[in-house]
Amino acid sequence: MRQVSVIIKFNLVTLRRFVIFTEKSMKNFTFLLLFSVFGGELLCHASGEQANIISLKNDSLLFSSDQIELDVFDSIPEKNIKEVVVYGISSGRLTFPLSLVSKTSLLNSSFTTPADALQRETGIFMSRDGIWATSVNIRGLSEQRLLFLVDEDRLLTATDIAAALSTVDMNALERIEVIKGAGSVLYGTGAMGGVVNFVIERPAFTPFLESHGNIHSSFNSSNQLWSNHAKLQLTNRQWYLSLNGSYRTADNIRTPEGKIPNSQFNDASWGMQAGMSSVANQELLVNYQHFEAWNVGLPGGSAFPPTATVRYKNVQRNLFDAEYVFYEITDYLKQLRLKAYTQNISRDVENIVNTSTAIFPSSNNITSGIKAVGDWEFTAYHKLTLGTEGWLRDAKTSRIKKVNSGTQINVFGEQPTPNAQVQDMGIFAQYSWEFSPRYWMLDAGIRLDYMKTTNDSAFQPVYKYSYFPENPSMRIYEDIPRSLLFKADEKNEFSYSAHIDLIYHPTRRQMLALSVSNSYRAPSLEELFKYIDQAGTLRVGNPDLRPEKGFFSNFSYTLSEDHFYIKTDLFANYLFDLIAEQHGTYTYQDEKGKVTQREALINTNIDKALFLGGEMELQWKINPVFSVLANLSYTQGRNIDKDTFLPQIPPMHGLFSVNYHQKELFDASVSALWAAKQGKVAPGENPTNGHLIFNADLHTEKFRINRNYLRFFAGAENIFDKAYYNHLSTTRGVLRLEPGRNIYVKAELGW
Template identity: 35%
Template sequence: MFRLFFFSLFVVIPGVLAAQNAALRGVVTDGADQPLPGVHVLLPALDRAATTDNDGAFFFEGLPARSVLLRSSHLGYAMNEQRVELTPGVTRQLRIHLREAVIDLGMVSITGTRGADLLRNTPQPVSVIGAEHLLRRVTVSVPDALAAEPGIALVRDGMWGTDVSIRGLSRSNVVTLVDGARIETATAHAAGLSMIDLTDVDRIEVIRGPASSLYGSGATGGVVNIVTRAGGYTDGLYFGGALSSSYASVNRGSAGALTLDMADRWWYAHAHGMLRSAVDAETPNGTLSDSRFHDRNMSFSAGLRPYRSHEVRLRYQRFHAQDVGIPGGSSFPASASARYPDEDRELITAEYATGPLGTHVSNLTLRYLRQSIGRNVEIVPNDKVTLRPSADHEMDALQLQNTWLFGGHRIIAGADAWARRYSGIRLRELHASSTTIADLPLPDASFRSIGAFLQDEWTLLDGRMRLSLGGRVDQIHVENEEGYDLVYIDSDGQRNDSPPGRALRWTAEESDEISWSMHAGALYHLTDALSLTLNASRAFRAPSLEERYQYIELGDALWLGDEDLAAERGSMFDFGMRLHGSRVSIRANTFLRLMSDLVVDERMSDTLYMKTNIGEARLYGAELTGEYSPFDAAVLYATASFVRGQDTKNDIDLPQMPPLSVRLGFRMPIGEFLYADVSLDAAADQDAVAAGEDRTPGYALYSLHMRSTQLRFAGVGIQFFAGVENMFDRPWRRHLSTLRGLLRDEPGRNFTVRLRMLW
């Protein structure tokens, strides 16, 4: 039924496919004339993109016969732009050289703002981490990789289980996408961002601010858009691959990954596998119990072009973790043990895409996604009882998007619909009496969202000003089944499904609401190097299933949801300045976020926390990123970020606000083949805390990382990476890991090494 409604949102797209038989192929190399893999090659006017393979090659087919702009970009390199004349029936051949950029010039393509564009031309504040940067450090999860970015703080529930906070908002306020699929799972101890294989990630884009007008409910804090690697078409049979291995001393963590790629003119296939294992981590205060993990991932993607600019793409991902420890703390006795016996994430994606349809429609994409996440937890507070919560999270999504070109306007229109279904149970095993008591942490429930969006981008004043205006409307439907405080009691193998004294905890209910969101952005180039940005947005978020219904016991503490929570609404204003010169690069932003009915955990007593709406809240802060090259390829760099959150109605601080943080560093080449990077990561004391929240002392950590250039032997590229983190083995603690007392010790000195081979 909802699919019929989904398609009824659109009129029939006019236009007949014109003859498109021009082709373009090329090779991208670096300054040493070595093939450069992972380069993003874009035809902006056609919204066609490709990524170079391990030989630096790319290939486009089914292009219209016309003059087009070709843009090649890669993190760490200066962008190359050139105009190419395409001729019917002719394959143009190009050889493109990218010179290494000593400092960040913002010349990298992004897609998280719905349309492919250059980072420096996007009004919104966006951070991008590319595959090459991910290789330089041996990190456990996506949040670990993002922790150094301004405005982004790591939320740690364990060594493996992590999340991110963007400008003071996290978990339910941040939408996480993996190849377009939302990671919809529990919002507490979820570890959703830990079930991503970083060795198969092409790039991570983070929108630091509300994006509800693009992605719907939940994006009030921002969006983490994870794009995994995929194959690409070639003009002849191609076979390539990559092999990598890494080691981290702090937890004796070892990992290995293998990638295989095959392609031809009409098809491509990409296969990847990863295996990883780690024991309990060492801290300056001793071994951190229950911090071990073991996981593996397999993924496959394929593309088929049945006719020129028409394409069918398939993706499959399966991530499995087992025996993952959850460190103890104040929530459990010192002797307690907690772990995930196993967690699974499975994603299936089917996508159909076309090139130009007529004169004004440059592309159309239709995508179906199905994702399932299974979570099992085991908590042993003492030798008398074992708790076993488990849950399944199923999600289906359908997305349609197309791009229209009218004069200087690029209009991105589309609709999406997704539905999440939850079912779970919690078992309490009493060993002395051989009794199992089953209850529900949440009732079986579902969350459905249907929305349509429209975004217009255009330029004025001979290209010096760029404007963006967008909005969307969503219909949200939430329903739950009735649930009892006791499901059954099993004693000595005798199960009773109607135990005496059980009571109805949740009645069956459903609710509907309509929401709207919008944003406006402007970027003005004062000079070729200096530009100003201004963004304003109105965001919306419906409370998640966990926030509405949760009934979670952690040690002696109880965490409750509230079925009557109101939806969060907020407005955000962001002002930025960007300077990109030949030797200096500066990006600065200041923001103000005004929110009503913000959902937080309110401390009702020493043992009771409850989800509640704060009437009015204000969050404000600033971010700074700077790079300066005093000579040759040497670079001094710095980042800083600050955020403050206040409950303006009660004039108190909001919980879980990250402290002022700073990163300072210096990187430079050593000889012809090595690069060194020395950095200082520091945070101030966090004394602006809410009632019941611990204050956290500041810290300063020194790290050294080194990498080689890619060395080629007999057609095989080899690259080395090594580093030492927390060089002086100082004890420290992240503030966003202390609210529940789950983690009070961060890793100590850590030696890392990685080897990668390409062919």
């Protein structure tokens, strides 16, 4: 029996695909994987009985459910594989709690949006504006205080009913990484409460020209959702090319009390990832993604009147980035990454208020950035990351309101927000010191940012004209008085963020970690300047908003035995100048001196807010067949000055799952998702009852047919057709039941 040893360092992150080159076919061999988790070392073993594929399963750490496939090639000289460092958001730069949704988890279940997948993780709760338009709340902090990334490129768009997460194709992902806590020290403003990074799947270089790919199709019964995806990968020693595409169409969703009108959606995407390594220790990586959705229903919300029918006519996202990576530049500089990207998100909305009034908002957001990050290793116990980043967001919006008076159509041109830009330049450093090997480790980091915000003047209305239905080309423009909502201005701000982590290993299998950090978030363009008038509740920005600041702390304990894993977290986050919508009177004056007052939700700084909570995750491998997974999350948020509860705080919730594994045949699981009653609500919010829903899923192993394979998936969600509400949907004015029973099937053909 031949043994191969590889050292791989990673921190709670799914490993990429690794290739082992051997002199001959390795039947019945043992593969030895040695890896480090926050300084500790654990040992995993895997054996393979086939000459071409070896499946590696992690028996020591149960948080990793993936199988890693290692291709073994005949008659290839052995190649020495050095230490491999996994690069990504969870590559060890922060000790704050991390969650990861692997490609296996995404494939085995039937998630409509990324928020559906993330809500099963500790500390994360889904918020909903529709079936397609969903987002997440992390430890009581909603999307305004979270930073969304695609391959670490900023995903920025309007923060109100924007559904940025839903523009990511889950079929193209390798994993979803989440930092639960202040990530500002690495990512700057926006990362105050957490970071969600979507990592696109990339192939690996191979010694010969190879072709891999798959086609899969699925069906969901609750909304007649048809989903199709195809992927093709061409790989060689010095280059690779990956192409993928998806298409989905869905009707109105069914709840236990009937279908929800206007909850349909359609979307499609395609992408290209390429890599080239013609020079030793250097790589060029290129990535392009296009996503488009159309006829996406928004069933309701406080921003719209009850009679309105609202939909996204079209949503598009385009991303292009290029990255050049240098490895082993000197004995100390281990890696240097240079990256540039641009991402464009456009939205066109149709709001049919009633038979006489229609509103058509649209927006276009372009974010471009550059980034350079270097990883230094002076000794095995002293490591330093230095980086700099600059990005620019350019936002333009418009809104057309059409009113049918019976004899003519009156058209009003408006601006939801003025044309505005945000520029940011930041530098950051992260130092890691293992001052007592295998026992104590210290991480510390700091980031400095300069931000510049500029905006044009915004008037309401911008213009007005009318036309007769029988002759729409003949427009009659009117000279109307305009009201100045926001005057042209420029603001400059400096900010800093810092953190320190202390990690202690009392034994090889236990870890205690204390993290303390401060964080900073500049108000978004929408919070400063928005004027959202969709014939429902008026929502208005505030140019005088102060930046949010806060102190974050987290204490965690981890125990990882051979077949048992438990992790607990306790956190306390103190924020001041927190930005929230408050009921008030909005006053503006037109050019003729006429003063208008309207009731509105106005963005306001709350002086002090405190978030307290805890999380627990447990995984237990009872025997080679059965395993159990359970988690629990609790958050409480209070306005300290007013001694009231904060809005949009999720209830205590969790997951319990029993899993069955039949080697080389199939895997099955039965799970329960639950949430307690949320009665600790802010003034004006409604409490929601708790719920308990049961799900089941089954998926086969790969049935090999020569070099091809087939795989099947099936499952049932909300098995007992339970009627319940999502608390964070009700706080946003969406008084709709969650989906009822859903049966799904999926098939995959690969090669």
